[in-house]
Amino acid sequence: MAMLNKSRNILEDFMRDGSFKWLTGTRDSFKEEIEEFENSSSGGNNWISELSPVANVVTRRCSRILEISTSDLKEDFDSVASDNVRDASYARNFLEYCCFRALTLSMQLAGYLSDKKFRRLTFDMMLAWESPAAASEPLLAVYDDATVGLEAFSRIAPAVPIIANVVISKNLFQVLTASTGGRLQYSIYEKYLIGLERFIKKLKSQSDSSLLSELRSGRREKIVEVDGTVTTQPVLQHLGISTWPGRLVLTDHALYFEPLKVVSYDKATRYDLADDLKQIVKPELTGPWGTRLFDKAVAYKSISLSEPVTIEFPELKGHSRRDYWLAIIQEILLAHKFIREYNLVGNGREEALLKAVLGIVRLQAINDMSSLGPFCCEALLLFNLCDQIPGGDMILETLAKMSTSREMQRTNSPRRRGLYSSSALAIASSLGFGFGSCEDSDRVLFVGEIAVGDTTPLEKAVNESRSSYEKVVLAQETVDGVKVDGIDTNVAVMKELLFPVIETVKCIVSLAFWEEPLKSTVFCVILTYVIFRGWHVYIFVLPLIFIAIFMLMTLWFSQGRPVVEVKVITPPAKNAMEQLLAVQNAISLAEEFIQCGNIVLLKLRALLLSISPQASTKCVILLSIVALSLAFVPTKYVIMLSFLEAFTRYSPPRRTSTERFERRLREWWYSIPAAPVSLERQKEDKKRR
CATH class of the missing domain: 2.30.29.30 (Pleckstrin-homology domain (PH domain)/Phosphotyrosine-binding domain (PTB))
Structure with a gap:
């Protein structure tokens, strides 16, 4: 605290001596300062040829605050900055160097936010940052409205x-x-x-x-x-x-x-x-x-x-x-x-x-x-x-x-x-x-x-987060766009999305109930032989490989083509009394549940059709890895590792990593867009009526 009070006293002395005369002066016109540059005998020494007029003015203001000439500031920057910082956008990096040093010293003054000159200084620094180099477009003509x-x-x-x-x-x-x-x-x-x-x-x-x-x-x-x-x-x-x-x-x-x-x-x-x-x-x-x-x-x-x-x-x-x-x-x-x-x-x-x-x-x-x-x-x-x-x-x-x-x-x-x-x-x-x-x-x-002239780890983390967030926002817009109202309409959408699954289940049920004895006999013999030979593991592998191949093919051949929409025929409209009954709390909860289920199915459809290539690629890789693991790792080891994975997931040594993995999984899921849905009214059959 003693050192802090000492530095404040020094700054106050600077103010009384006029060292901070720009911060307490009344002029803030760039044109006047340019004229002062031209009329000053030392103007040539303080003018940095690599900088634009606006950047030169801001740099000069910083030098006044720091009680250092701009030429000395330039020498300091050249001595402390790395080659990469000096070579890449020299004018902007030097300007940042001057601005950060000046702001560091200026902020040690009590009540600096109330100083109009400080407020103008920070804004002018931003203006100069946008046009730092000598070849930049001049801003002096529109300075007041910049x-x-x-x-x-x-x-x-x-x-x-x-x-x-x-x-x-x-x-x-x-x-x-x-x-x-x-x-x-x-x-x-x-x-x-x-x-x-x-x-x-x-x-x-x-x-x-x-x-x-x-x-x-x-x-x-x-x-x-x-x-x-x-x-x-x-x-x-x-x-x-x-x-x-x-x-x-x-x-x-x-x-x-x-x-x-x-x-x-x-x-x-x-x-x-x-x-x-x-x-x-x-x-x-x-x-x-x-x-x-x-x-x-x-x-x-x-x-x-x-x-x-x-x-x-x-x-x-x-x-x-x-x-x-x-x-x-x-x-x-x-x-x-x-x-x-x-x-x-x-x-x-x-x-x-x-x-x-x-x-x-x-x-x-x-x-x-x-x-x-x-x-x-x-x-x-x-x-x-x-x-x-x-x-x-x-x-x-x-x-x-x-x-x-x-x-x-x-x-x-x-x-x-x-x-x-x-x-x-x-x-x-x-x-x-x-x-x-x-x-x-x-x-x-x-x-x-x-x-100065570099990206900090925090900036990198923020930039990566912003990029991911933009994908989530775009994906969420597709989710909001496919949400439909009404329990009957949501059921119709779900039935359409589950059509392949429903047909497969019907086929399996048909075989199980021997509705067609010949087909059931062939299915039973083949499945028995597969289990006897120990090939039952391929029953789980082949569908995964098929899905991965299908997604990979759509990823290669469907890029740039319009996404195929899900065609859903909506049920007939309800009258007023039916609508009132549908708004009851129990039905609302059921509607929300089915709506969430539709979103999951539409996102899965988006993965299958490679609407989100990055997510589909990751899914292809994951499915392939799982398929290969199931194919080549002995079953007993798979079962044992699965048990250990599930049983130790929330143990103290793994709690942090599990929470991070679950968060990453949620973020990946939220970044997947939903497949589009178009609703069509059912055509009336007058003959049947």
Whole structure:
């Protein structure tokens, strides 16, 4: 802490001496700075020929912050950067080097988010990132109206942890640009940063207040959100048959509910989110006298409670308020699950909690911007997002390794200092609030989420997850497109999909019942001979080989051709009374069950027809491996290994690998599209009528 205070004092001296005059000045025009370059006697020395005018201006601003000339910065970069970094996109990598160093120093100033010049600096860095090289198209003519794209935002914004991180940067950018055609305007960006500053101050004031101070003092909990203080937006707690209004408080460790008395609040009830109590937080329906009518509540269950508790968030329209609270409660719960799973302690633990808190602060700032429209809260929260997207566990594993790696801390080598940026804990201190002991808060992290001219392991994990997620989304669209309504229609679809199986079963039943004695006799003799010779294993092998060959042939010969749709003749339409009877609860459950069965069958059909080549290829390989194993491995060993596999699957040594395998299997299954379905009405036969 002493070193941190010393560095802050040095920065304040720089401000008084004018070293940060750009950050406190009034000019922000690129044209004026270009003119200053031309008129300055040292302009030629500070002008980097490889950079565009915009990148030169941004680099010069960075040099002023760092109290180093641009030529010296260039020499430093050339000395510390590897050959690959220098050779590949030199202009952009040098620009990133300057930006990261300048941001690292700028973020040590208290209240930097409230500085308009800092906000403009980060946006101009993004503009320069898009046009870094001298051959780039100039932006000076449209500087005031210039906008930023996704790649630039994803590279520069995560350098300031409060603004974004690599995992949610794309989703955040999409929310910010939902109304501007996928390009970020400075007015929206500035409004977002102003909101961040406001909610950071709110977070600090709430945590420093006396609210629940006795209950929070043991773990030094920070208050993240409070609701129920306004009479027009009450919060109701349902416990058994009793309902009581009150105030709801979320901290970084627990959820508190204070029942409302006449002029004050009663003793708060604590619902723990930190300890492993098998907590379940999910949406819930509520209503008068126990009826389930309104989808506006959150249910909390744990082994510490004799019965679940329901927290209701009444609102006139929709359930966005409930969705917001459900997301932020789950974010804190998942953050502690992440801490326990990877045994994080000390600053690693506090870093994880801070990531969750900063995510909620971002969500609050976005919610405050009414012009952005609706969005999914979970998509902007790191731990919620990793819990839902394919490969999210790999992202969390990478984050855990980063938190515990010594490479994330600052080195004393002056030649490498420029490749490091401030840790989230240090950022928290500069914003005016601390988490945990922070004894190492004056240390800095290697740019773990962003690295000059390179892709970090976290970025690779995120990119792989995004690629898988896009496949899942496309596959899910096909699933949604083939869902049909009505129990009778779903039964018709299932019958059509099961037609080959039904005909095969009919044939076997026919042989079993000796409806045609000659065929039954031949079948019985052949099967008896096969079993006698010990060839019964091929009975299971041949169908698998046949299916694999069929899928392989469709994979080779059906690419580029339109997918054959399943032709289903729908049953006659029902009258109003029949429709009302069909909506009953039991029929609805049966419909859902059959609908899910149809999805499974349509996905299997998609595999057979190689609609998803990658998935079909994997299936072909798997079927071939299974077939060969059954063909060449003695039966007794197969049975023994199968027993051991099933019996030891959830033993302690294998639990983690089994859970990971099941997750991978689910992700693979979700990525398979469903085969298309077209519904046709049955033609009326007037003669029969």
